[in-house]
Amino acid sequence: MTTHSVLVLKVGGALLQTETGMANLMSAIKDMTAAGQKIVLVHGGGCLVDEQLTANGKDIIKLDGLRVTPADQIGIVVGALAGTSNKILQAAAAKAGVVSVGMSLGDGNVVKANIKDERLGLVGEVTPNDASYLNFILQQGWLPICSSIAISDTGEMLNVNADQAATALAKLVNGTLVLLSDVSGVWDANKQVIKSLNKSQIETLVADGVIEKGMKVKVEAALEVAQWMGKPVLVASWQETEQLKTLAQGGSIGTQIQP
Ligand SMILES: Nc1ncnc2c1ncn2[C@@H]1O[C@H](COP(=O)(O)OP(=O)(O)O)[C@@H](O)[C@H]1O
Numbered sequence: 116m117t118t119h120s121v122l123v124l125k126v127g128g129a130l131l132q133t134e135t136g137m138a139n140l141m142s143a144i145k146d147m148t149a150a151g152q153k154i155v156l157v158h159g160g161g162c163l164v165d166e167q168l169t170a171n172g173k174d175i176i177k178l179d180g181l182r183v184t185p186a187d188q189i190g191i192v193v194g195a196l197a198g199t200s201n202k203i204l205q206a207a208a209a210k211a212g213v214v215s216v217g218m219s220l221g222d223g224n225v226v227k228a229n230i231k232d233e234r235l236g237l238v239g240e241v242t243p244n245d246a247s248y249l250n251f252i253l254q255q256g257w258l259p260i261c262s263s264i265a266i267s268d269t270g271e272m273l274n275v276n277a278d279q280a281a282t283a284l285a286k287l288v289n290g291t292l293v294l295l296s297d298v299s300g301v302w303d304a305n306k307q308v309i310k311s312l313n314k315s316q317i318e319t320l321v322a323d324g325v326i327e328k329g330m331k332v333k334v335e336a337a338l339e340v341a342q343w344m345g346k347p348v349l350v351a352s353w354q355e356t357e358q359l360k361t362l363a364q365g366g367s368i369g370t371q372i373q374p
């Protein structure tokens with residue numbers, strides 16, 4: 116039995132460095148799909164980008180959890196995300212017997228993309244646009260695997276934070292968003308997972324520096340979708356894939372970000 120129309124799962128880059136993690140995730144996806152659950156997989160790959168930038172002698176600069184992406188880095192970023200990361204996941208899907216379509220935010224007009232902030236260089240912010248392409252893939256029973264590379268109307272390739280990419284796609288298909296990271300949820304100051312968080316609690320934890328860096332971006336993306344949809348968004352771990360099936364049946368895992 117499934118209770119969510121479309122599940123939008125976002126996985127962080129650390130997953131791509133564990134064969135077992137990917138195999139478990141794809142096996143869970145296969146079972147959920149067989150039970151009628153439609154799934155959109157959105158991925159990051161920040162660690163692969165770091166590796167490629169370093170190998171090419173480039174600096175790694177982040178501002179508030181977002182990568183500053185100058186023109187001389189965008190080619191490397193696109194290669195690592197829309198290329199290597201996307202194909203690593205498609206390979207894991209194939210191995211598990213899941214038919215996938217590798218895509219990016221630049222495909223089928225799914226989103227509108229613009230430069231987010233001049234200080235960040237070629238970093239995009241995206242808004243949902245046209246669901247036809249995604250819906251077509253889902254209707255075939257295929258798994259869309261989407262990287263966070265977008266293309267602007269003026270033809271620039273843009274690097275989008277993958278949590279924000281997942282946010283736009285979740286809004287687009289009116290889906291249930293789950294942000295899967297390498298931690299089992301949002302921690303308090305003692306590194307204990309917090310079961311539920313609302314806007315004012317998040318603001319306090321961010322102000323106190325308890326939620327920072329990539330988790331700050333993630334929690335803020337989750338809150339935006341929770342408020343937009345009027346329902347909670349989950350931040351959980353891909354290391355506990357068994358729990359994913361609980362989720363498809365309406366259960367809760369990790370931290371619930373409340374609208
Ligand atoms: N309060 C917090 N709770 C959990 N993780 C946190 C917190 N504050 C910062 N982090 C860091 O955020 C990381 C998750 O964000 P990020 O690395 O961007 O994940 P991903 O690559 O999976 O999107 C954790 O591994 C942790 O180091």
Ligand SMILES: CC(=O)N[C@@H](CCC(=O)OP(=O)(O)O)C(=O)O
Pocket residue numbers: 126127128129158159160161162164180181182192196238239263274275276277278329
């Ligand atoms: C603008 C920006 O920060 N883009 C991210 C995109 C990848 C990402 O978000 O990867 P994770 O989910 O693995 O962190 C980056 O370049 O690292």
